[in-house]
Amino acid sequence: MKLKNPIKLASIAQQIGAEVIGDENATVTGINEIHKVEAGDLTFVNVEKYYKKALNSAATFVIINKKVEAPAGKSLLLHHDPFDAYNRLVAAYYPVHNAFSKTETISAETNIHPEATIYPHVVIGNHVSVGKGSIIFPNVVLYDNVHIGQNVIIHSGSIIGGQAFYYGKKNGEYIKWHSCGSVQIEDEVEIGSGCTIDKGVSGDTVIGRGTKLDNQVHVGHGVVIGKNCLFAAQCGIGGKTIIEDEVVCWGQVGITKDVRIGKGAVLSAQCGVSKSLPGGKAYYGSPARELKVVQKEMAALRNLPDFLKNKHM
């Protein structure tokens, strides 16, 4: 996320107790995890095997736990615990714990179109927009930084913009990454009852135009879903996965994190997707593979008991 007010690097170094390697007068304009960095952004790296990736990324500033030379045009912050330093900065500059008013159910800092319908017992956080013609049914919760287009329908009990399920591990305990991303729901989307759609850690979760979700669908942090997709009830999609346009997932499909499902793929009910899948094909099973391949194996398996029995006679 971009910072509301850019900050001098020296000021950040002081805040986290880091040593500057490079230009302490340079200006930081955003704080982002490595997957989402742009010029002006600060990111971090704490594992040797990712040093190169971080130092060569688009980020202008990197918090790092080893004294190395700053690449041209970049400055580094030397710190013994880069993740902790990064996380404290996110918490300071994107205070998610003030996501809701404690007294008002609809925060003052929202932008709700007069022709949108907000039913009773909806709770809305800061920096939320709802477009013309959209209908938000009772008991929906919109966390902060949720943006909803036109003619969107969100059914009762759905939770949009919850914090990412994303932790670092330290001394056997899970340390929460603070989420500062957003959720973007494009026009003509319909979301069923009891769905949960988390915000990105530092990027956006996107549901593309015209896509329809049935009840109890889970969409993880930073997932990007294309246009005119269909998700039947109880599907779950892991963090940062990309679903291209016109994908159809039948009931209870599970898709792991960090994969890509190609345009027009059709996933049978209860598919379990463990890797990226090309578009335009039908998939089946857990792990999900091409339907026709799985069908051949299932047919062979049906014959196996008799075959083995005859062999032993």
Add this chain to the structure above:
Amino acid sequence: MKLKNPIKLASIAQQIGAEVIGDENATVTGINEIHKVEAGDLTFVNVEKYYKKALNSAATFVIINKKVEAPAGKSLLLHHDPFDAYNRLVAAYYPVHNAFSKTETISAETNIHPEATIYPHVVIGNHVSVGKGSIIFPNVVLYDNVHIGQNVIIHSGSIIGGQAFYYGKKNGEYIKWHSCGSVQIEDEVEIGSGCTIDKGVSGDTVIGRGTKLDNQVHVGHGVVIGKNCLFAAQCGIGGKTIIEDEVVCWGQVGITKDVRIGKGAVLSAQCGVSKSLPGGKAYYGSPARELKVVQKEMAALRNLPDFLKNKHM
């Protein structure tokens, strides 16, 4: 659904811009999808292969996109886009978007027994009834047209009567069918926390007497569940499926749409049901098949690695 006030066919023809083939003075008494039609009903057909079914159905009136002769006792409405015409009629005569009051959490047009318990933060739409001795826990939402019998328990966060996940496809986009059905929860039913039970598109979703649902169970539009069934947590049932009496589904079972599960069938946890299953038997796996058949295949598969290894020696 039956219409509140029956309408002359001529009036409907004018409303949707259709040509009458037959008796324009005939009276339409209901509007229903083809699965649910009775005498006096209006339905539609837009695909050649279903013409015969629609014209021979119990419906007295059919919106159709080809000039054909009206069968005896029936009248037709000729229209270039029957689905769109039908859908506009449903939206006009069953205005689902007025399902809730915008200001009151419990609509004025409800019938709640004085000996029923409604806990805080429950939201109730129009034309809802709750019988004697029933308990509705906090944060439950009852959409319009939900009817709850006696001694029913509905746990927190469950959403009853949401709109069907049911779309027509037109030029690559999904067009929503308006739902005008209802949900009927019979006496002595218990529904866990976080369940979602959708209303029928034009018929009823029914949960039979004494049936118990655990948490996070999903029941699709128009599903009919018999008496004294048991559904463990996170089961999902697709639209219009019929579950006969005394069926037991263990956790995370998924059942596809439009099938029938026979009386007393027992489905193991995580079963995936892709077709109708006879009653009185135990089923296992995805796709779900008779337990004893699957067990034989699983036993054979366990021996397969060693068998193939020996063959290649």
Add this chain to the structure above:
Amino acid sequence: MKLKNPIKLASIAQQIGAEVIGDENATVTGINEIHKVEAGDLTFVNVEKYYKKALNSAATFVIINKKVEAPAGKSLLLHHDPFDAYNRLVAAYYPVHNAFSKTETISAETNIHPEATIYPHVVIGNHVSVGKGSIIFPNVVLYDNVHIGQNVIIHSGSIIGGQAFYYGKKNGEYIKWHSCGSVQIEDEVEIGSGCTIDKGVSGDTVIGRGTKLDNQVHVGHGVVIGKNCLFAAQCGIGGKTIIEDEVVCWGQVGITKDVRIGKGAVLSAQCGVSKSLPGGKAYYGSPARELKVVQKEMAALRNLPDFLKNKHM
């Protein structure tokens, strides 16, 4: 559960219409199901094959439907329907149906730390505590007898402390066991959006220190989860199962009731656990077995179609 005020056995006998075998002046100090009994407790048994277990249990008092001699130091209550008698006693002494105030969203009998954050539209029952630094997001419901430690985060729409999905069967109908247990959420736990965590029937459901649950996770009655475990979205855990420390379950894992998962076990997405599993290993599939065993079978199955084809040439 221990009784608020201990009761003379004679008084209970009169209340349920039972005959005392033993000391009618003895004092009952708790009422518990057989899995949880301690000295001073009353339990019941109604099936011949469990008589021995009940009579040899730690319980001091047993409701039984056969005239037998009382073991040393114990007294019996002879009753024709022990389950019904037991259940009526639980309903009388632990009145769960008064779990919430009908007018106040936060019950008077709670203990919420001044430094905890309770967002709007949270509903809280009686005898609930929330520790310092904990955050309860909008639309969460805490039933009675829920105890939440320090620095716990519970996301929107989660339901903690719902009643157990636990029934006796009598003449083909399911009779509800009244739940009188509690839920204990230890320090530093995070619970995602739309989760459901039921209370124990007569014991406690426990989520151990530092454990993290993603969205839409279901935890059944009386489940005990250890410290620093991770549950990805849409996992479900059956009643009274024990999960030791540092277990990781990826998305949509289902675990049956009454089993134990050993320390540090890792369950792949969509695993279906049907029996206890030793710790320190990776598991895969439904039924879940050791990953490396399943991988061998999957590899063999991939070769099976060609193998069988060649055999028939």
